[in-house]
Amino acid sequence: MVTVLYPADGASIGRYPIASQMTAGTAAGFGEFAPLGNPQLPTAGVDWAATLTHAHVGAPAQAVRRPVVLYSPGGGDPRTLGTYIAEELASRGYVVVAIDHPGDAAAVEFPITTSYRHKLVRTTEFRANPWTQPDVYRTLIAARLADTRFVMDQLELLARGHNPDAAGHPIPRHLPQALDLARVGMYGHSAGGTAAAEAAYDDRRIRAVVNMEGYLDYPPDQRGRPGPLFPVVQHGLDRPMLLLGTDGFRDANIDRSWSAMLAHPGQRTRRRQIDDAMHWVFSDFAAMVPQLQADGLMTAEGRDQMVGAIDPGRSVPAVRSDVLRFFERTLPGE
Incomplete structure (x- = not known):
């Protein structure tokens, strides 16, 4: 499942x-399973289906060739939890393709059932942090890389006039003509940032990448020993990469793997940091969590553990600006 903003x-x-932002089916699954990964979140009192976006379903695209940017969300997160960045990029002239990872995301709602999937909503398989389970984490990243390759292949079919919609819904007018697949980037958060970095290494169709606080090493197989680095770190990347992190989530694994990435010759990788912030500031939780805390549905401590003390009036524009300016430099528009 993908959302295309343009x-x-x-x-x-x-x-x-x-x-x-979320369908009713996705919202119900998200409300049930998201607090398992983030116990700071309320288990009741929130209508996750009530939030509207600034997008209009099925509207014709402008008949102008646009750079294309893929998005992979954090582990357990649905694609729609990256709306605030995706809308900013789309409003600035990019086609944004947000990818769901079924079985990983808290909930994914499909338009149809199949012989192997008898329900419209598939919920997550995770009941613990995958980082603590090396085999599970490897499977998680491998699945995201396969999803990314599949989506890239489908975009090529779409650009040639084919309709990849599983339910046969018509493609918005001019959308195939808007895809400039010679200018493709990718960004992701957490496990999505890891997948974005490695996808760029694996697939030369991806010309620029933003990793928002994704580890670039695998979990260690033995406690007390560092895990192996991803191939993108071992061998480097000959295309631009931005490593975007926070001061609150920064740890030894981030510093070790990111420093190894930055050490490659050629200086194609840069690092930036958002201060007074935490890991989920790169998702829509940046704006949602402070509101939940203000309404008494979360504690101040829970807010700080998820997004930090930074005000969303600062964090949201800062993250949008960093991602946008990177792609403006590396995937310039017309």
């Missing part, structure tokens, strides 16, 4: 419905 034809956009 600059729309403003003359007709008002005739198309505003998109919700």
